[in-house]
Amino acid sequence: MKGEAWPKHTEFFLLERLGYMSSPITDPNHPLYFNDHNRALLTQCRHYDPHSIYGWHPMEEGGAVFRTRQLNAKKVELITPDGGSIELEPLGDDIFGTVLTGENTGGGHKLRITWNNDITTETYDPYSFWPTLGELDMYLIREGRHERLWDVLGSHVCEIETDNFGPVKGTRFAVWAPNAAGVAVIGDFCGWNPNQFPMRSLGSSGIWEIFIPGVGEGEVYKYAIHTQEGWRLDKADPLARRTEVPPRTGSIVTESHYEWQDKEWLEKRDKAQHDVEPMSIYEVHLGSWRDDLGYKELATELVAYVKEMGYTHVEFLPVAEHPFGGSWGYQVTGYYSPTARWGTPDELRELVDAFHAEGIGVIMDWVPAHFPKDDFALGRFDGRAVYEHPDWRRGEQKDWGTYVFDFGRNEVRNFLVANALYWLEEFHMDGLRVDAVASMLYLDYSREDGEWLPNQYGGRENLDAVQFLQEMNATVHKYHEGVLTIAEESTSWPGVTAPTEYNGLGFNLKWNMGWMNDTLEYYSKDPVYRRYHHNEITFAMVYAYSEHYILPFSHDEVVHGKGSLWERMPGDTWNKAAGLRTLYAFMYAHPGKKLLFQGQEFGQVMEWNESRPVEWGNLTGWEGEFHVGISQLVKDLNTLYQENPALFTQDNTPDGFAWTKSDDAENNILSFVRYGSDGEKLLCVFNLGGTSQLSYKLGVPESGFWKCIMNTDLATYEGADNKLEQEVAAWDTGWDGYDHSITLHIPAMSAQYYRWENS
Structure with missing residues (x-):
C-alpha cells in the first residue's frame, strides 16, 4: 500500500520558532492548537480518531502542522527527505509538534527521538499512513x-x-x-x-x-x-x-515461512468420494499421547505410529489456544492461534504435512458452540457483550461456565465461518469435527423453565445457530469439496447430514452417539444377563440410514469416572480382552466410519487423564498379557476394513446390510452380511456369550464356499485359539428366510468374518 509522501527535494522551513512549551497552547488561532477536550481524550486513550491530531495535517492557508506523542522523550526531530532535521517543540503531555511550509508535506514521516536516558532512536510516525483496510x-x-x-x-x-x-x-x-x-x-x-x-x-x-x-x-x-x-x-x-x-x-506478531509439500495429497483429497471410501480414525490428544512431545517430534513419532496401525485419518482434540489444559482444548480463547504448548504454528503445519506425506488425513476438533469467560479473551470484549449474546438466557451456558456466541450477529457469524476456512486453508486440515452441536441447536439445552427464550415462532430451535451451521458447511464445501465436516450431535435433529439445499445442516458425517451408548451398555453386562439387553445391540440398524454416521469410541467414554473400555468389560482379564476383541470386530463390521481414542487400540487399563501419557507399559512385560493381542487385532482390522469393499462402500444404503441372525438373545449370537458395491459379500458372526456353539446353523445368501478371513479367537490375538475351518461350504438348505445355510463352530466371546468365494 502506498502512503502519501513528501516530494523529493522539497525545502522545509519553520513557520515560526515557538520556543520550549511546558504547557498546552491556549490560543485557538495558533496552528498547533487543539482544544482541551481532544487533549483529555488523547491522554485518556478515549479518542476515536487520534490520527486527526497526530501526524501531518495541511492548513487551509498553506503549509502543514505536524504532531507526535513520544512518551518520556527529551527531544524529537523530524527528519527531512534530504537528510536534514527539524526539532519539534514540546506541547505538553509528551506531545511534540511544529508548523511546516512546503508544496506537499504529507506521508511517511521519519522521526529521531532522544529519550530521557539520552539514547537516540529513529522510527517513522504511525499517524502519517492511510488506513490499511479498504x-x-x-x-x-x-x-x-x-x-x-x-x-x-x-x-x-x-x-x-x-x-x-x-x-x-x-x-x-x-x-x-x-x-x-x-x-x-x-x-x-x-x-x-x-x-x-x-x-x-x-x-x-x-x-x-x-x-x-x-x-x-x-x-x-x-x-x-x-x-x-x-x-x-x-x-x-x-x-x-x-x-x-x-x-x-x-x-x-507472526508470519508463516512454511513451504507445503502436499499438493498431490490435496488434489487427491478434493476428488475423494468419502461416502464410499473407508475411514478409520485415531483420535488423539497431542499433549498426552507421549511425554514431552511437541508438534515437531509428533511429526515423526505419531505419524509413524498411526501409519503402522493402519488408520486412514487422525483426529486432534482441539489445537486452538486455550488457557486451561484440563479443558482438553474445549475452552478456546485463541480461535486463530494453534496452542503454543506444543510449538509454533509452522511446526503444526509441518505435522499436518507429515501426515499427508503418508497418505493420512487430519481432522481437528472445532468449538464454535461456546467460549470461556477469561478476562483477557473474548468475553465482554469491549466492556459489553460483543461475541456473546447479550441476554444470559441465550448468551451463557451455565453447565460449562461459558458464554454462547451470538450466532445472529453478522460479525460474529463471520468470525466463526472465516475461522473454519482459516484452519483449512492455512493449516490444510482435512476435516472439522464440530463439538457440542446439540447445545447450539436447542435454546433450552440444559436449561430449566425460565432460563431460556423461545425463538420468534415460540419454538425451542435456535434458528440463528441453524443458519450459521448451514452457512459454515456450505462455505467450507464451496471452497474445499473434499473436506469433511462432522457433527457431534446427540439428539434426533433431522437432516444433520442432509445437504443445505434440502434444508439440512450440511455436515458430511455425524457421530452415532446412540449406537455408542447402546453398544457399551450391552457390553458392560455379564454375558449371563445380555439376553435381557439384546435389543440394545441391534437397535441401531433401525435408524442406520437416517444420517451418515461415524461409530465413535471417543475420549468422552473414558473419562470422568466412566473407566476405560477395558475396565467396563465384565469378567477376568481374559474375558475383558475377549470382550474388547469382539467389540472392535463388531464396530469394524457395522455400517459407519470408525473412530478409536488413543490407548483404546490396545485396551489401556486406566481411564484417560490428560496430565499423563498413554499407558504404553500395558504393552510390555507382564502387563502386556492380552494387550499386545488387542493391538494386533486393531491393526489387522484396519487392514481388512480397507481391503474389503463390503465393509465400507454401502454404509448408507440398505443394499449394504442384511441380518442373518438378529433374534437369538438366548445364545447371544448375532450375524449379518455386508455387501460391497462390487458384489463382495462378507458374513460377520458374533458370539457374545460365554458358551461356545459347536454346530450353529445360519442362513446365507449364496451357496458355495465362505472363507474365514478374520477370527478374534486366534492365538495371534491371545484368544483361546480354537481351530476353525478356514473354508465352510454352504448347502442349498433354506434357513431363516435364506435359500442356503452353513454350520459353524463359533467359540465363546469371539467374532469371525467369512468372505464368499463365489466358487
Missing part, C-alpha cells in the same frame, strides 16, 4: 461475508511504500470493538503504555486500526480497550495467529 473490507465485515477475515483483522507484518523514504516495514493492527471508547496497541515496544499507540475508529464498522512502523515478527502485544463505562481492559487479539505459551496470555 471500504470493501469493512462492508463485507459488516455484512458478515468476509471469508478471509484473518487477512484484514489481527496483526500483519507488511511494508508500505513511501515516495521519499522507500518501503517502511512494520505491523498493521486491526480489531473489532464496536462499543469501545478508545483502543490502543500495547506491548514491549511501547512499555505496555496505551498512550503511545492509540488506534483510530473506522466509523460504523466498529473496527479500530493502526500501522506501527518498526514492530515486527515475534513482538508480544495486546489491545488496551477503554470502555464506555471508564474501565481499561487488556485483551488478547481475537484474530491473533500466534500466542504466548500458557499461562501467559499475550498475542504474538
Whole structure:
C-alpha cells in the first residue's frame, strides 16, 4: 500500500520558532492548537480518531502542522527527505509538534527521538499512513461475508511504500470493538503504555486500526480497550495467529515461512468420494499421547505410529489456544492461534504435512458452540457483550461456565465461518469435527423453565445457530469439496447430514452417539444377563440410514469416572480382552466410519487423564498379557476394513446390510452380511456369550464356499485359539428366510468374518 509522501527535494522551513512549551497552547488561532477536550481524550486513550491530531495535517492557508506523542522523550526531530532535521517543540503531555511550509508535506514521516536516558532512536510516525483496510473490507465485515477475515483483522507484518523514504516495514493492527471508547496497541515496544499507540475508529464498522512502523515478527502485544463505562481492559487479539505459551496470555506478531509439500495429497483429497471410501480414525490428544512431545517430534513419532496401525485419518482434540489444559482444548480463547504448548504454528503445519506425506488425513476438533469467560479473551470484549449474546438466557451456558456466541450477529457469524476456512486453508486440515452441536441447536439445552427464550415462532430451535451451521458447511464445501465436516450431535435433529439445499445442516458425517451408548451398555453386562439387553445391540440398524454416521469410541467414554473400555468389560482379564476383541470386530463390521481414542487400540487399563501419557507399559512385560493381542487385532482390522469393499462402500444404503441372525438373545449370537458395491459379500458372526456353539446353523445368501478371513479367537490375538475351518461350504438348505445355510463352530466371546468365494 502506498502512503502519501513528501516530494523529493522539497525545502522545509519553520513557520515560526515557538520556543520550549511546558504547557498546552491556549490560543485557538495558533496552528498547533487543539482544544482541551481532544487533549483529555488523547491522554485518556478515549479518542476515536487520534490520527486527526497526530501526524501531518495541511492548513487551509498553506503549509502543514505536524504532531507526535513520544512518551518520556527529551527531544524529537523530524527528519527531512534530504537528510536534514527539524526539532519539534514540546506541547505538553509528551506531545511534540511544529508548523511546516512546503508544496506537499504529507506521508511517511521519519522521526529521531532522544529519550530521557539520552539514547537516540529513529522510527517513522504511525499517524502519517492511510488506513490499511479498504471500504470493501469493512462492508463485507459488516455484512458478515468476509471469508478471509484473518487477512484484514489481527496483526500483519507488511511494508508500505513511501515516495521519499522507500518501503517502511512494520505491523498493521486491526480489531473489532464496536462499543469501545478508545483502543490502543500495547506491548514491549511501547512499555505496555496505551498512550503511545492509540488506534483510530473506522466509523460504523466498529473496527479500530493502526500501522506501527518498526514492530515486527515475534513482538508480544495486546489491545488496551477503554470502555464506555471508564474501565481499561487488556485483551488478547481475537484474530491473533500466534500466542504466548500458557499461562501467559499475550498475542504474538507472526508470519508463516512454511513451504507445503502436499499438493498431490490435496488434489487427491478434493476428488475423494468419502461416502464410499473407508475411514478409520485415531483420535488423539497431542499433549498426552507421549511425554514431552511437541508438534515437531509428533511429526515423526505419531505419524509413524498411526501409519503402522493402519488408520486412514487422525483426529486432534482441539489445537486452538486455550488457557486451561484440563479443558482438553474445549475452552478456546485463541480461535486463530494453534496452542503454543506444543510449538509454533509452522511446526503444526509441518505435522499436518507429515501426515499427508503418508497418505493420512487430519481432522481437528472445532468449538464454535461456546467460549470461556477469561478476562483477557473474548468475553465482554469491549466492556459489553460483543461475541456473546447479550441476554444470559441465550448468551451463557451455565453447565460449562461459558458464554454462547451470538450466532445472529453478522460479525460474529463471520468470525466463526472465516475461522473454519482459516484452519483449512492455512493449516490444510482435512476435516472439522464440530463439538457440542446439540447445545447450539436447542435454546433450552440444559436449561430449566425460565432460563431460556423461545425463538420468534415460540419454538425451542435456535434458528440463528441453524443458519450459521448451514452457512459454515456450505462455505467450507464451496471452497474445499473434499473436506469433511462432522457433527457431534446427540439428539434426533433431522437432516444433520442432509445437504443445505434440502434444508439440512450440511455436515458430511455425524457421530452415532446412540449406537455408542447402546453398544457399551450391552457390553458392560455379564454375558449371563445380555439376553435381557439384546435389543440394545441391534437397535441401531433401525435408524442406520437416517444420517451418515461415524461409530465413535471417543475420549468422552473414558473419562470422568466412566473407566476405560477395558475396565467396563465384565469378567477376568481374559474375558475383558475377549470382550474388547469382539467389540472392535463388531464396530469394524457395522455400517459407519470408525473412530478409536488413543490407548483404546490396545485396551489401556486406566481411564484417560490428560496430565499423563498413554499407558504404553500395558504393552510390555507382564502387563502386556492380552494387550499386545488387542493391538494386533486393531491393526489387522484396519487392514481388512480397507481391503474389503463390503465393509465400507454401502454404509448408507440398505443394499449394504442384511441380518442373518438378529433374534437369538438366548445364545447371544448375532450375524449379518455386508455387501460391497462390487458384489463382495462378507458374513460377520458374533458370539457374545460365554458358551461356545459347536454346530450353529445360519442362513446365507449364496451357496458355495465362505472363507474365514478374520477370527478374534486366534492365538495371534491371545484368544483361546480354537481351530476353525478356514473354508465352510454352504448347502442349498433354506434357513431363516435364506435359500442356503452353513454350520459353524463359533467359540465363546469371539467374532469371525467369512468372505464368499463365489466358487
